Amino acid sequence: MSITGIKGMNDILPGEVETWQFLEEQARHIFGTYGFSEIRVPVVEKTELFCRSIGETTDIVEKEMYTFNDKSNNSLTLRPEGTAPVMRSFIQNKLHTKDPVAKLYYTGPMFRYERPQKGRYRQFHQIGAEVIGIEDPKIDAQVLTMLSHYFDAVGIEDVELQLNSLGCPECRPAYRQALIGFLEARLEALCDDCRRRYQTNPLRVLDCKATGCKEATAEAPSVLDHLCGGCDEHFSKVQGYLVDVGTPFTINARMVRGLDYYTKTTFEMVTNSLGSQNAVAAGGRYDGLIKDLGGPPLPGIGFAMGVERLVLMKGDKRIEPSRPDLFLAALGDEAANYSFALMSRLQRQGLHAEMDYEGKSLKSQLRRANKLQARRVLIIGGDELARQEAQLRTMETGTQETLSLEGIEKFLLSGLTPAL
């Protein structure tokens, strides 16, 4: 039995990787136009970083982390998300002393020990963005607009931007209590799961799919009615700016976040085309996080997108691998050597050129050229070489012309390089 990969950790193979590259390139490009720079942080961090930021009692920390001790007996964890490491780096490198505002994005693998299913894997990938240092609701609107812009650019249409506010440490506890009280009075109507969790995670009950729970919580108090003055004003300003800018959104007062650090604005990009994994991107404001991690008291807001889910949504609109501009078919050793040298020179000048390296029959070479979808084939045999000529075949039309080898490089480069 040969060695296999790890459950829930997938290879990204040619044919699929082009879509990944496209999604990443678009992120770099679009985030760049909004003033974001990339930050690259390690995949492993001290376990404590995630416990403190995500929350000791969250599912992620309680049962989903890949935690191990290194040879010095430090407890380390494969990052389950990207915000905490970025904040750690921000604080450690004192980035706020260089610029009061940081706009950062990252991409890379995250790890969560969950049972794999559609759109959910143990190693998965996120593209995320964070803004640190701005409290004004304009930045909330800006981040949401960028996210929305990204989805447009990438051609993923079947999504809806949902918005909510979770309040702040001032107003959230009161709401929480109100909600627990409400649920307590209706425990019999709730499903087993909800009866279990209404104390620890009352918000989750609002999101339950069971019909009994839906009915029982129909009249439940809304977070939005319990926001304090500051949070309420912030939330309505965010909405106002979004309307001004023309970024579409809907309000979902029952939206829940799984990480403890979120405050005020939270949001999700949801779809119904992905089965039960309906969030393609999610994020929110985390005004207390940086201070909690020992940094300056700066506000922050950010989001992460699940790349596997984006790829799934791209579906059959996959990005095609690039086709060779030219395939060199040679007959005989001399011609093969000549072609090989020519191909190398063309490649150096940016032409996507291919050839058969093993001296197969012309038929076989053309078959390969066809398979690779080469646009043209340059055929050089012993006869042509002697006459300093070559046949240039246009595959699509099957037409063929005789060219002089003199100056052929220039001709091929000018004729075949796609206009940029």
Added chain:
RNA sequence: GUGGCUAUGGUGAAGCGGUUAACACAAACGACUGUGACUCGUUCAUGCGUGGGUUCGAUCCCCACUAGCCACCCCA
């Protein structure tokens, strides 16, 4: 962590207890000794996830395990 379904070649899959494991696609080569895509031909599983069991005999029945998928939970 819980549940349901599935497990035959490079891929999609027939076969459902009994002599050569169908068919299609892909791949390689040939018909065309120097020309792709069409056509035709040839080749391509010594084995049916793994381990047990039932049987004269198992890819087909039973059990266990493993893996995959989907859902719950949770989340990107």
